[in-house]
Amino acid sequence: MKNDTLKIPELNFDENGALIITASSSSSKNDFDFFKGKSNIINKKLKKRLCNCTEWIEFPSTQEMYTILKGIGNIDNFLATFDGEPFEGMTVRLFNPITKLWSIYWSDSNTGVLDKPVIGSFENNVGHFFSEDIFEGSTVIQVFRWDARDQKNPVWSQAMSADKGKTWEWNWYMFMTKSE
Template identity: 80%
Template sequence: MKNESLEIPKVAFDENGELLITASKSSSKDDFDFFQGKSVIRNRKLKSRLTNCDEWIEFPSTQEMYKILNGIGNIDNFLATFDGKPFEGMTVRLFNPITKLWSIYWSDSTTGTLDKPVVGSFENKVGHFFSKDVFDEKPVLQVFRWDARDEKNPIWSQAMSDDKGETWEWNWYMFMTKSS
């Protein structure tokens, strides 16, 4: 996959085991401007994560993003159908003008709660956003990658690592086409 060939920045930890995330010099509140408006999405998602699965599920979805908070944030709605049932997801992205880091929060119609944020920034139109999480009762690292080098066809992807970032398993890709 085009964006899989991009390298994930090395993950660093402080003395307490917390992630050290530093903003790129070019990080700005305008990093997600390419994503404003509506997109049609082709999703490609692993059927099972961190199990050496190589079976992918593909499905269509739509997404619409708009800016909030005088431009230091944005929200998008993700609409899809899973197993014949409607599914809605929502992302809230907030830019901290002091740290120059983005925090990305996710919620969906299954849980109704906000996930812990992934945090990071863009450099050269590619953004990496990290978090520590738990998956199947095991600690994992998670990364979201936004590849906006082709602003009319951005790619979002997600990977997880169960070995503190030494290896990563890509488990979801969204290939977007701007529709407005």
């Protein structure tokens, strides 16, 4: 895929094995400005994760993002159809001006709860956001990558690692086209 060749930053862990996330020196509350407004999206999603699946599902969606909290946050609405059923997702992104880290929270019409945030920052128009999580009973690290080098056509992607970041499986890509 388009941004597979981008390197994921090396992960650091504390003495207890917990993931340490630090902001890039250029991180700012304006990092997501490229995403304001409406986008049309082509999604490519692995049918199954972390099982050597090679079957991709492709579907269209739309998304609209607007800023909140005097510019230190933003919200977007993601609209799609899965298996003939309407689906709605929502992302809340908050910038901490002290740590210079973004926290990204997701919820959708299936769960109605905010997921544990992925946390990170941008450098050179590419953002990496990480979290430790549980997937099907196993501890994983996930990364969200925002590639905004082409700000009219940004790419969001997601990967998981079951081995503390030694290897990654990319499992979802969103190829966006700004419609406003």
